[in-house]
Amino acid sequence: MKTMFGPRSRALQDIDGSRAAYARMEAQAGEIDILTDRELDFIASRDSFYLASLSEDGWPYMQHRGGPAGFLRRISGNCIGFADYRGNRQYLSTANLAADNRVCLFLMDYPARRRLKLIGHAYTSDDPEKVAALMVPGYDAVAERAFVINIVGFDWNCPQHITPRFTEAQIAQTTQPLLAEIDRLRARIAELEGT
Known part of the structure; x- marks a missing residue:
């Protein structure tokens, strides 16, 4: 803080x-904010976040990063990271780190109306062991490098103006029992009409 x-x-x-x-x-x-289980659990449950870095001209650059839940994870202590999968190949965030390694991560949980901001110093690594350690088993994407971030501060924000949003999977989980009940009732009606 x-x-x-x-x-x-x-x-x-x-x-x-x-x-x-x-x-x-x-x-x-x-001097630095220590990540607790609360923050680490929140980080590990995210399937996306926003990453801000600074260009050589001092302009901020914001990028969305996504993957399976848990692709952003703790490496050790206050150090987190993720496998950087091949994308649009602009390399803006990667290049920005060469000029200024300060980054900000913005993590959202829309259904629970929670958000966490993390700030730290980041670097990339082509070390195959580091990259492999951060890859998500079974995720079919090509990892080019590892992004490693040493967190120095974080802040939880109030939920006041967060609009709840839900994924298709979350909606399906909620509506599936209702749809099954509708199918059961339709079958019962058809059965009764047939007698």
């Missing part, structure tokens, strides 16, 4: 009257 707040945000918090609460939170934190 300390790394998230700069002098200007602290000044605006003072004006708003929210600074005291955030100051207490910062006082409890160390």
Whole structure:
């Protein structure tokens, strides 16, 4: 949390009257925010996230990353990573890390209306062992490199303005029992009409 707040945000918090609460939170934190089981479980359950990096000109670049749930995972301590699968081959995020290794990850859970922001220092690795360790078994995609991120800060945000969104699988799981009941009732009606 300390790394998230700069002098200007602290000044605006003072004006708003929210600074005291955030100051207490910062006082409890160390130099870096340590990922707990809460954050690690949330990270491991995501099947996508947004990655922001900075270009050589200082402009932010935001990219969506996706894969099977668990493709973003803890390597050790506060270090997380993912296998970088072949995509559009622009290499913007990869190139940006050469100029400035600071990144921000934005992870969403729309149905539960939760979001987690992570900041850290990232690098890529072509080491076959690192890449293989981050690949998801059974996922049919070509991994080009590993993305490794050392997390220095994170922040959970309030759910106030998150619109719940659901995947097709989540909708199917909810509606399947209802559709089965409709089929059962239709069959029963047809049976009764036939007698």
